[in-house]
Amino acid sequence: MLAPWHSLSSRVLDSGTSPFETANGKDVWSYAEKNPGHSKLIDEAMACEDRVAVFDGIKSLVDFGGSNGTVLAMLVKAFPWIHGIHFDLPYVVAVAAKVDGVENIGDMFECVPKAGAAFLMVSNENFGSFGSAPQYTTKPTILRTEAIPEDKGERWWKKIKREQLDFVRLILDMVMMAHTNKGKERTLKEWKYVLGEAGFTRFNVEPIHQFIGNLNLSLLEMTYCSYIMELQQRLCPSRFRFGVFQVFKERSTEMGDIKVRGKKEDEDEKAEVDIWNYVFGYVKLAVVKCAIELGIADAINEHGSPMTLSQLTTTLKCQPSRLYRIMRFLVHYQIFKEEPITKDSIGFALTPLSCRLSRHGERSMAAMILLQSSPVTLATWHSLSARVLGSGNSPFETAHGKDVWSYAEENPGHSKLIDEAMACDARVAVRATIEGCPQVFDGIKSLVDVGGGNGTALSMLVKAFPWIHGIDFDLPRVVAVAPKVDGIEYVGGDMFECVPKADAAFFMWVLHDWGNEDCIQILKKCREAIPQDKGKVIIVESVLEEDENDKLEFVGLMLDMVMMTYTNKGKERTLKEWKYVLGEAGFTRIDVKPIHAVQSVIEAYI
Numbered sequence: 001m002l003a004p005w006h007s008l009s010s011r012v013l014d015s016g017t018s019p020f021e022t023a024n025g026k027d028v029w030s031y032a033e034k035n036p037g038h039s040k041l042i043d044e045a046m047a048c049e050d051r052v053a054v055f056d057g058i059k060s061l062v063d064f065g066g067s068n069g070t071v072l073a074m075l076v077k078a079f080p081w082i083h084g085i086h087f088d089l090p091y092v093v094a095v096a097a098k099v100d101g102v103e104n105i106g107d108m109f110e111c112v113p114k115a116g117a118a119f120l121m122v123s124n125e126n127f128g129s130f131g132s133a134p135q136y137t138t139k140p141t142i143l144r145t146e147a148i149p150e151d152k153g154e155r156w157w158k159k160i161k162r163e164q165l166d167f168v169r170l171i172l173d174m175v176m177m178a179h180t181n182k183g184k185e186r187t188l189k190e191w192k193y194v195l196g197e198a199g200f201t202r203f204n205v206e207p208i209h210q211f212i213g214n215l216n217l218s219l220l221e222m223t224y225c226s227y228i229m230e231l232q233q234r235l236c237p238s239r240f241r242f243g244v245f246q247v248f249k250e251r252s253t254e255m256g257d258i259k260v261r262g263k264k265e266d267e268d269e270k271a272e273v274d275i276w277n278y279v280f281g282y283v284k285l286a287v288v289k290c291a292i293e294l295g296i297a298d299a300i301n302e303h304g305s306p307m308t309l310s311q312l313t314t315t316l317k318c319q320p321s322r323l324y325r326i327m328r329f330l331v332h333y334q335i336f337k338e339e340p341i342t343k344d345s346i347g348f349a350l351t352p353l354s355c356r357l358s359r360h361g362e363r364s365m366a367a368m369i370l371l372q373s374s375p376v377t378l379a380t381w382h383s384l385s386a387r388v389l390g391s392g393n394s395p396f397e398t399a400h401g402k403d404v405w406s407y408a409e410e411n412p413g414h415s416k417l418i419d420e421a422m423a424c425d426a427r428v429a430v431r432a433t434i435e436g437c438p439q440v441f442d443g444i445k446s447l448v449d450v451g452g453g454n455g456t457a458l459s460m461l462v463k464a465f466p467w468i469h470g471i472d473f474d475l476p477r478v479v480a481v482a483p484k485v486d487g488i489e490y491v492g493g494d495m496f497e498c499v500p501k502a503d504a505a506f507f508m509w510v511l512h513d514w515g516n517e518d519c520i521q522i523l524k525k526c527r528e529a530i531p532q533d534k535g536k537v538i539i540v541e542s543v544l545e546e547d548e549n550d551k552l553e554f555v556g557l558m559l560d561m562v563m564m565t566y567t568n569k570g571k572e573r574t575l576k577e578w579k580y581v582l583g584e585a586g587f588t589r590i591d592v593k594p595i596h597a598v599q600s601v602i603e604a605y606i
């Protein structure tokens with residue numbers, strides 16, 4: 001499911017097939033047909049979703065795209081007078097659990113079984129507009145998550161931002177763009193269009209305003225028809241009636257059973273919302289990567305003022321409706337903002353966050369995002385649990401057959417991506433170091449940056465402290481391509497064997513790549529390289545568990561997971577762990593200074 005996201009920007013540029021097809025050679029349903037394991041995963045995932053919604057009040061019910069039949073099984077159990085017809089593609093229906101009271105048949109593009117009502121949940125968004133397709137002209141449709149109040153024109157999302165689950169709808173829209181050919185989440189205007197084209201001229205939508213919100217959960221459990229689309233008059237002689245109501249956990253049918261809200265309910269309610277952040281955790285990363293690849297922030301920056309959708313579409317040569325959906329998503333997350341351009345037009349403007357998506361500039365984090373979202377990096381995460389079980393190599397080696405540095409040596413493109421990503425962080429962390437504790441560099445005439453990458457950190461340091469002679473020390477292939485800067489000497493070598501001599505050794509985001517024994521060996525080489533009386537090492541790395549109020553503490557914890565996945569024995573360290581490795585390497589005195597960055601500055605003296 002991650003592979004399609006790499007071609008989201010191509011999709012917005014309208015070059016090629018859907019991202020899912022680009023990644024997997026066929027559309028999602030054909031792929032599922034040929035891959036029963038994936039088909040089962042889809043069915044089970046849909047079943048999780050199914051458990052929170054139930055349909056009631058009808059004698060016979062056809063469930064369109066009913067997946068593995070979880071909904072119908074729940075319905076016929078809860079309402080035994082319902083005769084259920086489970087309707088899906090033949091290969092899905094073939095492996096669906098057989099349930100008393102449910103008939104299994106399928107392919108909604110061919111024919112639709114007759115029933116007293118039709119139920120369609122999380123299914124229509126998979127397909128494009130019905131258009132004039134004759135097979136849809138008499139089909140009833142019920143939709144659960146998609147209704148959006150209309151009054152509101154194109155920027156409806158602003159009006160409903162308060163609803164806690166709005167973000168899920170917007171995320172699902174991105175999932176539809178990546179995983180289906182023409183699927184999308186729809187505004188009411190768009191629903192009116194497809195329903196109208198299919199022959200439904202009158203309908204009413206009642207959104208679930210308190211899908212999760214402030215209502216008591218039990219009350220929600222009992223609320224009938226919190227969301228209704230009435231299409232019945234127009235649908236067919238048997239007068240379809242549609243209702244969907246939400247059921248959370250234990251269902252209750254007695255009106256008197258309204259519980260007093262407690263901590264557990266609050267936590268449960270929060271969990272109902274929060275879980276979606278994990279279900280679709282990768283979507284934000286994928287959309288932001290898409291925005292970088294398209295150069296949205298760069299285009300607005302070059303334009304010098306907010307740009308309308310049509311200006312952006314022309315400049316970036318994108319498919320307009322897809323770019324619109326991407327921008328809708330990014331505005332929702334306040335990555336871009338809307339600003340009036342004239343009395344009648346609105347444009348997209350930069351925010352501090354989108355400035356960081358620009359490929360240029362002091363604050364750019366674009367390369368870091370491109371590294372973390374690259375196929376090479378993402379592939380490593382699939383074996384994290386195996387790593388925790390202690391079975392096998394590091395996830396990076398499992399995915400790519402060699403450790404990260406050997407892989408980078410053979411893949412200059414990935415090596416460049418690592419160097420550029422590190423430079424993003426260096427610009428932030430070194431600025432924070434220079435501003436937060438300049439005294440650390442007092443009296444230092446020469447400084448060796450061990451594992452200095454492309455020299456970004458060192459070039460900032462020698463600029464801020466021009467009396468320092470800098471030595472950028474890294475693997476030979478890395479220093480060979482580093483841009484050369486006055487005042488810096490470039491030395492290729494292996495820090496496990498020898499470190500160039502200097503008054504002080506500087507490390508930034510190097511020691512966390514290595515296990516304790518390796519760190520001790522590297523630090524011993526540094527001890528040999530610096531003056532024994534007043535020499536020191538300066539380490540710019542995370543110190544975990546020092547300040548629970550630190551807003552960036554979570555980054556340290558995430559980096560620790562990155563280290564577990566990306567390296568053999570690397571880890572982020574607590575102060576106790578830093579004291580241990582430094583002590584074992586012969587450094588007896590250490591001083592830690594927090595800075596405005598993920599890292600702290602650790603000074604260690606012999």
Ligand SMILES: C[S@@+](CC[C@H](N)C(=O)[O-])C[C@H]1O[C@@H](n2cnc3c(N)ncnc32)[C@H](O)[C@@H]1O
Pocket residue numbers: 405422423426450451452453454456457473474475478493494495496507508509510513
């Ligand atoms: C995570 S990067 C940090 C780069 C830089 N310090 C920064 O923060 O921008 C780790 C660096 O260690 C370098 N490195 C890995 N093994 C090395 C070795 N044996 N000797 C010297 N440098 C090494 C890598 O090439 C890479 O540039």
